[in-house]
Amino acid sequence: MEIRRSTDDDWPEIFGFYREIIDAGRSYAFPAGQTLEEARPWWMENEPGRTVVATDGLEIVGSAKMGPNRPGRGAHIATASFLVSPRHGNRGIGRLLGEHVLEWARGEGYHGMQFNAVVESNHPAVHLWQALGFRIIGTVPEAFEHPDDGLVGLHVMYQKL
Known part of the structure; x- marks a missing residue:
């Protein structure tokens, strides 16, 4: 498996599973039903951020986007999806993508990394981020409308780098 910076040509293949995940409504509060072009700015980052893909041979099997969490005086904290x-x-x-993003953020000199909205019922994601050193610093109760679990919280997770 390899992780590399994404190109514009990668977007249609990423979009195939982006749309499947977003439309399922279990892990992102992004709008459902987006077209290829409507979804592009939601995932394909511009500098100083970036989007990467994980490939297995010629197939794209995953993707991550990363960059500053906030502009200006908040730009020393990174975020990723x-x-x-x-x-x-x-x-x-x-x-693998999480480790890559953390390495990138350290290399870019970020002070920390914050995830703004980890769905609390997404136990595999919460467990993975905790295993990679993130901690839950707060939870916004009932902030996410899950199709199976109803209203669940969104965790804010942080790691000092």
């Missing part, structure tokens, strides 16, 4: 193709779950792709 992750997608793993549902057809390629449980292979360590999320962990």
Whole structure:
């Protein structure tokens, strides 16, 4: 498996599993039903951020986007988001992407990394981020409308780098 910076040509393949994950409504509060072009700015980052893909051979099996969490005086804290193709779950792709993003943020000189909205019922994600050194610093109660679990909290998770 390899992680590399994404290109514009990667977007249609990323979009295939982006749309599947977003439309399922279990892990992101992004708008459902987006077209290829409507979704592009929600995932494909511009400098100083970046988007990467995890590949297995020629197939894109996951993606991450990263960059400053806030502009100006908040730009020393990074943030990131992750997608793993549902057809390629449980292979360590999320962990690999998480480790890559943390290494990138350290290399770029960020002071910390904050995840703004980790769905509390997304136990695999919460467990992975905690295993990689993040801690829950707060939870916004009932901030996410999960299709199966109803109203659940969104965790804010942080790691000092």
